[in-house]
Amino acid sequence: xxxxxxxxxxxxxxxxxxxxxxxxxxxxxxxxxxxxxxxxxxxxxxxxxxxxxxxxxxxxxxxxxxxxxxxxxxxxxxxxxxxxxxxxxxxxxxxxxxxxxxxxxxxxxxxxxxxxxxxxxxxxxxxxxxxxxxxxxxxxxxxxxxxxxxxxxxxxxxxxxxxxxxxx
Amino acid sequence: xxxxxxxxxxxxxxxxxxxxxxxxxxxxxxxxxxxxxxxxxxxxxxxxxxxxxxxxxxxxxxxxxxxxxxxxxxxxxxxxxxxxxxxxxxxxxxxxxxxxxxxxxxxxxxxxxxxxxxxxxxxxxxxxxxxxxxxxxxxxxxxxxxxxxxxxxxxxxxxxxxxxxxxx
DNA sequence: AGGATAAGTCAGCCTTGTTGACATTCCAAG
DNA sequence: CTTGGAATGTCAACAAGGCTGACTTATCCT
Numbered sequence: 001x002x003x004x005x006x007x008x009x010x011x012x013x014x015x016x017x018x019x020x021x022x023x024x025x026x027x028x029x030x031x032x033x034x035x036x037x038x039x040x041x042x043x044x045x046x047x048x049x050x051x052x053x054x055x056x057x058x059x060x061x062x063x064x065x066x067x068x069x070x071x072x073x074x075x076x077x078x079x080x081x082x083x084x085x086x087x088x089x090x091x092x093x094x095x096x097x098x099x100x101x102x103x104x105x106x107x108x109x110x111x112x113x114x115x116x117x118x119x120x121x122x123x124x125x126x127x128x129x130x131x132x133x134x135x136x137x138x139x140x141x142x143x144x145x146x147x148x149x150x151x152x153x154x155x156x157x158x159x160x161x162x163x164x165x166x167x168x
Numbered sequence: 169x170x171x172x173x174x175x176x177x178x179x180x181x182x183x184x185x186x187x188x189x190x191x192x193x194x195x196x197x198x199x200x201x202x203x204x205x206x207x208x209x210x211x212x213x214x215x216x217x218x219x220x221x222x223x224x225x226x227x228x229x230x231x232x233x234x235x236x237x238x239x240x241x242x243x244x245x246x247x248x249x250x251x252x253x254x255x256x257x258x259x260x261x262x263x264x265x266x267x268x269x270x271x272x273x274x275x276x277x278x279x280x281x282x283x284x285x286x287x288x289x290x291x292x293x294x295x296x297x298x299x300x301x302x303x304x305x306x307x308x309x310x311x312x313x314x315x316x317x318x319x320x321x322x323x324x325x326x327x328x329x330x331x332x333x334x335x336x
Numbered sequence: 337a338g339g340a341t342a343a344g345t346c347a348g349c350c351t352t353g354t355t356g357a358c359a360t361t362c363c364a365a366g
Numbered sequence: 367c368t369t370g371g372a373a374t375g376t377c378a379a380c381a382a383g384g385c386t387g388a389c390t391t392a393t394c395c396t
Contacts, residue, residue, distance in 0.1 A: 015306040021297045022290075023332055024313060025203075028297075029222075030324040031316035032200050033243065035193075049351055054197075067375065075201060080353055082376065104361045104374040122190075129189045129196075132318035136311065138183040143304065143311025145192060148199035150300035156198045164191055219383060235343060248384055250344065272342040272393045341394075347387090354381070362373075 024147075038124035046117075051076075051084045056118040059094060059108045061163060066105045073159055093117060192315075206292035214285075219244075219252045224278065224286040227262060229331060232275045234267070241327055261285060 014020070039053050058073050059065065067085070071078050085108075088094040093114035099105035110118060133141050152160060182188070207221050226241050227233060235253070239246055253276075256262040261282030267273035278286060301309050320328060 012306065015309050016298055016301055018294065020309075021294050021301060024297055024301065024309070025290075025293055026328060026331055027313055027316040027320075028200070028203055030328045031319040032196070033324060034320045035196055037321060051352060068373085076352080077354065078375070079355080079377085083352075086376085099374095102362070102374085106375070122193075125193055126186065126189050128319060129192055130184055132315050133184055133189065133192065135318040136314040138180065139307075140311030140314040141183050141188075141192070143308030144315035145195055146304040146308040147300050147312035148195040150303040151199040151296060152195075152202045153205060156201060160194060160198045163194055217382065236341090244383090245385060246343075247345080247386085251383075254344090267342095270342080270394070272391095274343065337396100339394105339396090341392100343391085343393100345388100345390080348385100350383105350385075352382090352384100355379090357376105357378085359376075360374080363371090364369100365371105366367100366369085 034128065035125070038128055039121045042121060042124055048087070051080075052088060053121050055081065055084050055088060056093070056110065056114060057122065059110055060115070060118045060122075063109055064107045066099070066107060068105070070108065075156070088114065202296065203293070206296055207289040210289060210292055216255070219248075220256060221289050223249070223252050223256060224261070224282060225290065227276045227278055228283070228286045228290075231277055234273045234275060236273075238276065243324075256282065 036050060040050060043049055043053060054074055055070065058070055062069065062073075067078065067081070071081055074081060085094065085096075089096055091113075092111055095109045095111055095114075096106045097109065099107055136144070149157060149160070204218060208218060211217055211221060222242055223238065226238055230237065230241075235246070235249070239249055242249060253262065253264075257264055259281075260279055263277045263279050263282075264274045265277065267275055304312070317325060317328070
């Protein structure tokens with residue numbers, strides 16, 4: 001409730017009213033549904049769900065990552081991830097290789113089929129995001145990213161930053 | 169893939185690269201987890217979940233709304249909503265009144281206890297959002313909202329606009 | 337009178353989260 | 367060098383909250 005940051009005094013803080021913030025909350029809720037809609041639609045035909053999409057996404061982004069690493073990115077229990085991972089491995093979309101240095105670890109890779117599906121899903125999601133970016137313009141996009149980053153939990157922000165910098 | 173909008177030519181479109189858009193996708197994912205974290209934490213102690221939170225939120229925002237209306241806002245089936253709603257009604261957080269004009273309809277209201285819980289949840293969520301807004305500043309917030317609106321499905325955007333204008 | 341609409345219910349299924357128990361492997365202290 | 371604890375991954379069972387489909391009840395409206 002304290003307005004310690006008050007950059008330019010009274011009137012400039014109207015964007016911090018409960019009413020404005022409530023709109024942001026509802027925007028976040030409705031937008032997230034759009035965000036997931038396209039990949040979900042594609043997956044509903046196949047035998048997979050959103051959890052499989054997330055796994056494929058991060059394996060693609062972090063080729064060779066371990067199960068444990070994926071776990072901390074996704075923030076689920078390893079039993080939950082395991083079910084999803086096993087389906088992807090059984091179906092030949094993901095390959096699990098025993099670690100060379102540490103044989104307890106499994107390193108995860110997309111197969112050709114896995115990369116194809118990942119591409120299909122991310123294309124769909126990216127198309128919507130690109131359209132939104134284009135409609136809003138570069139300045140809005142910068143603000144969008146700033147607010148989202150400020151909204152993350154500390155540890156997730158670290159994950160996010162690592163992915164951002166380690167980009168291909 | 170066509171850059172029909174190209175507002176100021178070549179270089180200005182760098183924000184539409186796959187790489188930039190991918191960062192936006194990941195930001196959206198990680199931020200949404202932060203977005204839901206605080207209410208989820210509060211609810212995990214009680215016997216409710218995120219679905220109950222959503223119902224309480226929209227009943228609060230649309231005091232007296234009908235079941236059908238809530239259904240289209242939430243985008244779930246009535247069986248799914250019914251489970252949640254019945255728990256809230258049985259526990260005395262929500263009151264269901266037979267419609268005066270049309271007796272088939274049930275109008276939903278928060279009881280005092282329901283309003284108290286709704287307030288607790290929305291306070292938690294709003295605190296995080298306010299902190300993010302403050303950290304990012306008013307210009308960023310405007311961009312944030314613009315991109316989110318552009319990301320919504322058409323029918324959800326209409327719902328969103330109606331809530332926005334019909335605000336208290 | 338009869339079809340359309342609003343709500344509620346039952347039954348059963350799927351995805352994706354959870355906890356608990358367990359096998360394998362590594363590493364460091366005795 | 368062995369042994370016990372920590373780390374990694376797997377399996378079994380359960381819960382929340384989505385879904386479809388079929389059906390009932392009450393009410394509205396033509």
